[in-house]
Amino acid sequence: MDRTLPLLIPRIMVRAHTAAAVVSRRPQSSAGRRADRIGHNRLMRLIHELEAEHELIDQVVGSFLGFATRVGCGDADLSAGAAYIRFFRLYAGDFHHAREEGVLFPALVEQVNLPADRGPIAVLTAEHRRMSAVLGQIESLLEGGLHEDGSCGRLKAFATEYGYALWHHIDAENSVLLPEAAERLRKRSVPELPTRAMTEAESDARRAGEELVRCYPPISDRDVIRGDGCVLCSAFADTCRGLEAEWWTESEWEELDDHLSS
Ligand SMILES: [Fe+2]
Numbered sequence: 420m421d422r423t424l425p426l427l428i429p430r431i432m433v434r435a436h437t438a439a440a441v442v443s444r445r446p447q448s449s450a451g452r453r454a455d456r457i458g459h460n461r462l463m464r465l466i467h468e469l470e471a472e473h474e475l476i477d478q479v480v481g482s483f484l485g486f487a488t489r490v491g492c493g494d495a496d497l498s499a500g501a502a503y504i505r506f507f508r509l510y511a512g513d514f515h516h517a518r519e520e521g522v523l524f525p526a527l528v529e530q531v532n533l534p535a536d537r538g539p540i541a542v543l544t545a546e547h548r549r550m551s552a553v554l555g556q557i558e559s560l561l562e563g564g565l566h567e568d569g570s571c572g573r574l575k576a577f578a579t580e581y582g583y584a585l586w587h588h589i590d591a592e593n594s595v596l597l598p599e600a601a602e603r604l605r606k607r608s609v610p611e612l613p614t615r616a617m618t619e620a621e622s623d624a625r626r627a628g629e630e631l632v633r634c635y636p637p638i639s640d641r642d643v644i645r646g647d648g649c650v651l652c653s654a655f656a657d658t659c660r661g662l663e664a665e666w667w668t669e670s671e672w673e674e675l676d677d678h679l680s681s
């Protein structure tokens with residue numbers, strides 16, 4: 420069959436199909452199921468942590484976009500800018516993105532044989548770099564005190580670029596990377612992925628982020644289109660051909676063929 424077709428199939432249908440196929444092929448004893456569940460929960464700890472961290476990062480992005488608009492009108496304290504930078508550098512970067520790149524991605528490459536040089540892992544890693552560079556531009560503007568002509572407009576533009584990119588990144592990870600990673604690691608019986616506690620500085624940055632959300636409530640930006648799946652990812656059909664083309668194995672394609680013909 421034409422293997423570009425599944426890209427148009429709603430993800431929920433594909434996931435429901437693959438999960439059902441796995442269960443029907445591998446009957447298990449209750450002890451086996453329990454052992455699997457314990458292993459899965461341990462494995463899932465890092466995945467759950469990453470998902471939970473996304474929730475706060477998502478909120479702080481919305482808060483930051485509001486701040487970037489208000490500070491240009493003299494309606495926000497410029498010193499809060501440093502706290503946003505600290506949050507995005509230490510909590511979103513050094514703690515969150517670093518565990519994705521340092522633990523989750525290597526596990527997917529080494530234990531699931533997924534490609535590192537193309538597809539979701541390459542795209543998401545490149546996005547971490549690009550967002551970090553934009554954050555550097557924001558940091559320079561804030562350190563300059565926004566005194567130069569046009570600096571408030573540039574801050575708003577960079578904040579929008581950074582915020583929208585991070586929101587889309589989170590949507591792609593929540594809807595594609597994390598559920599697909601969990602499923603593939605489970606199938607390979609990977610017992611547990613290491614995680615770590617925050618450093619004191621990262622923990623301070625997290626508290627600062629929570630405080631910023633209270634001081635500058637997240638805005639709902641109607642100009643950004645958010646949603647799940649590959650089709651809303653900016654890399655789709657550009658540097659990434661989509662989950663099915665990049666990650667699916669022969670057996671997954673066969674399961675889909677079976678499903679569509681049944
Ligand atoms: Fe990421």
Ligand SMILES: [Fe+2]
Pocket residue numbers: 469473515516519589592
């Ligand atoms: Fe993430």
